[in-house]
Amino acid sequence: xxxxxxxxxxxxxxxxxxxxxxxxxxxxxxxxxxxxxxxxxxxxxxxxxxxxxxxxxxxxxxxxxxxxxxxxxxxxxxxxxxxxxxxxxxxxxxxxxxxxxxxxxxxxxxxxxxxxxxxxxxxxxxxxxxxxxxxxxxxxxxxxxxxxxxxxxxxxxxxxxxxxxxxxxxxxxxxxxxxxxxxxxxxxxxxxxxxxxxxxxxxxxxxxxxxxxxxxxxxxxxxxxxxxxxxxxxxxxxxxxxxxxxxxxxxxxxxxxxxxxxxxxxxxxxxxxxxxxxxxxxxxxxxxxxxxxxxxxxxxxxxxx
Amino acid sequence: xxxxxxxxxxxxxxxxxxxxxxxxxxxxxxxxxxxxxxxxxxxxxxxxxxxxxxxxxxxxxxxxxxxxxxxxxxxxxxxxxxxxxxxxxxxxxxxxxxxxxxxxxxxxxxxxxxxxxxxxxxxxxxxxxxxxxxxxxxxxxxxxxxxxxxxxxxxxxxxxxxxxxxxxxxxxxxxxxxxxxxxxxxxxxxxxxxxxxxxxxxxxxxxxxxxxxxxxxxxxxxxxxxxxxxxxxxxxxxxxxxxxxxxxxxxxxxxxxxxxxxxxxxxxxxxxxxxxxxxxxxxxx
Ligand SMILES: Cc1ncc(C[n+]2csc(CCOP(=O)(O)OP(=O)(O)O)c2C)c(N)n1
Numbered sequence: 001x002x003x004x005x006x007x008x009x010x011x012x013x014x015x016x017x018x019x020x021x022x023x024x025x026x027x028x029x030x031x032x033x034x035x036x037x038x039x040x041x042x043x044x045x046x047x048x049x050x051x052x053x054x055x056x057x058x059x060x061x062x063x064x065x066x067x068x069x070x071x072x073x074x075x076x077x078x079x080x081x082x083x084x085x086x087x088x089x090x091x092x093x094x095x096x097x098x099x100x101x102x103x104x105x106x107x108x109x110x111x112x113x114x115x116x117x118x119x120x121x122x123x124x125x126x127x128x129x130x131x132x133x134x135x136x137x138x139x140x141x142x143x144x145x146x147x148x149x150x151x152x153x154x155x156x157x158x159x160x161x162x163x164x165x166x167x168x169x170x171x172x173x174x175x176x177x178x179x180x181x182x183x184x185x186x187x188x189x190x191x192x193x194x195x196x197x198x199x200x201x202x203x204x205x206x207x208x209x210x211x212x213x214x215x216x217x218x219x220x221x222x223x224x225x226x227x228x229x230x231x232x233x234x235x236x237x238x239x240x241x242x243x244x245x246x247x248x249x250x251x252x253x254x255x256x257x258x259x260x261x262x263x264x265x266x267x268x269x270x271x272x273x274x275x276x277x278x279x280x281x282x283x284x285x286x287x288x289x290x291x292x293x294x295x296x297x298x299x300x301x302x303x304x305x
Numbered sequence: 306x307x308x309x310x311x312x313x314x315x316x317x318x319x320x321x322x323x324x325x326x327x328x329x330x331x332x333x334x335x336x337x338x339x340x341x342x343x344x345x346x347x348x349x350x351x352x353x354x355x356x357x358x359x360x361x362x363x364x365x366x367x368x369x370x371x372x373x374x375x376x377x378x379x380x381x382x383x384x385x386x387x388x389x390x391x392x393x394x395x396x397x398x399x400x401x402x403x404x405x406x407x408x409x410x411x412x413x414x415x416x417x418x419x420x421x422x423x424x425x426x427x428x429x430x431x432x433x434x435x436x437x438x439x440x441x442x443x444x445x446x447x448x449x450x451x452x453x454x455x456x457x458x459x460x461x462x463x464x465x466x467x468x469x470x471x472x473x474x475x476x477x478x479x480x481x482x483x484x485x486x487x488x489x490x491x492x493x494x495x496x497x498x499x500x501x502x503x504x505x506x507x508x509x510x511x512x513x514x515x516x517x518x519x520x521x522x523x524x525x526x527x528x529x530x531x532x533x534x535x536x537x538x539x540x541x542x543x544x545x546x547x548x549x550x551x552x553x554x555x556x557x558x559x560x561x562x563x564x565x566x567x568x569x570x571x572x573x574x575x576x577x578x579x580x581x582x583x584x585x586x587x588x589x590x
Contacts, residue, residue, distance in 0.1 A: 023499070025465055025468070025497050025498045025499050025505055025506075026498065026499055027498060027499065027570075028498070028499060028500065028567045028568050028570070030499065044499050044500070044504075044505055045468075045505070045506065046465065046468030046497070046505055046506030047435050047436070047465045047466055047468040047469055047497065047498075047506075048468045048469055048470065048506075050470060051470065073434065074434065078434065105418075107342065107344065107410035107417065107418045108410075108417065108418035108419055108433065109417035109418055109419045109421055109431075109433060110421075110431070111385065111419050111431065111432070111433030111434040112418070112419065112433060112434075279412050279413060280410045280411060280412055280414055280417045280418065281410075281411060281412030281413075282412075285412050
């Protein structure tokens with residue numbers, strides 16, 4: 001997914017002379033082809049996230065469209081004020097591409113996890129927050145990213161994620177995709193959890209429980225219309241995210257529904273509890289710890305019904 | 306052409322010098338972690354081994370049986386991704402059991418891909434996000450002063466890490482507070498993640514930068530055990546200037562095909578041939 005996203009930056013840069021790439025000391029060989037072809041629009045700066053985000057803002061103020069890339073916690077927490085003030089206050093078309101969203105970097109410990117990125121970025125006016133499910137969907141996001149008028153945060157998943165998106169999706173930032181029509185249950189998921197929910201829905205269907213899956217790839221601006229049309233009439237609404245329960249997708253969905261005056265069905269929010277992670281291992285073992293595997297999601301739905 | 310300092314030149318010439326058995330032993334401990342976890346920052350963990358070896362063997366005061374002993378010296382590996390180097394020393398000094406090394410990065414392990422305080426005895430601060438260690442060290446050095454403890458604080462940073470502005474905020478403050486008990490050490494292996502520092506973010510003249518921020522800046526061959534030992538023993542620690550040690554090192558030192566290779570910064574798989582070649586390179590003389 002990362003290569004797909006970065007290769008798309010190169011492609012966009014060919015298409016549009018305003019596009020520049022800024023990395024903050026990334027891995028060896030990153031976007032080698034772009035560097036060779038258009039060195040004047042390829043920047044590999046040092047380990048200095050505050051600087052690169054401010055620098056991107058400056059470029060955007062003068063008409064460029066910078067795509068900035070580094071590891072998720074460092075492109076969010078480490079330079080939060082630059083993101084808030086330089087990028088969001090000025091409402092600039094800066095794109096932040098975040099490697100290793102959620103618990104992808106499980107073996108590297110809490111400094112390298114991004115489990116509060118939705119919460120802190122969604123709190124910033126003007127910012128759009130997107131977490132696609134697979135590399136194919138990433139291509140569609142990158143295509144529409146060029147014309148998005150304001151700041152955009154792109155959370156990358158692990159890579160090699162099963163492809164569940166469709167060429168016919170008509171992908172648009174801010175418009176959720178109904179991956180499976182609801183029955184008694186509606187699951188709302190984003191990023192890597194959508195695929196888990198689809199598998200959970202299969203398990204539930206085998207047991208006679210029909211449940212839908214709404215892929216909320218854009219956490220902000222949230223697709224209010226989709227929620228308002230799909231939530232009423234369900235027995236159970238479940239939100240599933242690779243993120244802390246505080247302030248993420250589940251919070252956004254509930255805020256939206258409550259503000260719209262919808263009478264809520266029973267709600268279950270699945271995600272990461274309010275604690276720094278205590279273990280290493282892998283993304284998959286952490287999903288298991290937090291009850292986010294397909295089997296565990298199905299089980300929690302069944303218990304809640 | 307850049308004018309290299311005599312110590313930088315000498316360090317380069319000394320690279321052909323073989324490592325002694327203790328240095329090889331410590332690197333074999335790094336490899337135990339690396340292969341146990343099936344991944345790790347190999348280049349980054351091999352370059353500061355002699356710095357840590359001399360600090361733990363000869364310089365720092367600590368008690369593995371009582372890791373929280375208040376008067377201990379504080380050691381912070383600010384470049385936390387090089388943690389296998391510290392884990393090797395912690396195992397060697399019996400802060401942790403040697404068998405723990407093989408659990409590196411595993412689900413239940415105390416040894417993650419970055420060191421966590423409160424999990425690993427002997428680790429003072431959780432690092433891994435670069436550019437934090439010197440500020441923490443500054444705070445510890447001030448605490449020692451306020452509490453009238455003899456503790457000294459040693460902070461090891463990467464050369465890429467010092468791109469972070471926060472490092473220089475801490476440096477300015479340390480100069481202002483005249484913290485003789487604070488020693489900043491730069492593991493100057495000339496490589497960061499993407500490429501050589503000269504390509505990504507040139508740092509020279511580096512000793513002059515630290516001096517301008519109020520430090521006594523000293524260059525040393527970071528693999529020369531005797532030179533490191535003499536340097537650390539020669540410091541006063543009670544003067545009115547913090548010390549910056551610019552240690553000229555080789556990324557990947559001890560594993561010939563990894564030395565000076567940006568691509569050996571981090572690996573998450575090793576071929577059988579590589580495993581054999583690493584073992585062979587680190588056999589005792
Ligand atoms: C704040 C922050 N930004 C980025 C990273 C990702 N990162 C890990 S190691 C590294 C390169 C560090 O290079 P250097 O400090 O020279 O250490 P070396 O491995 O060469 O010893 C980077 C950019 C990080 N860990 N923390």
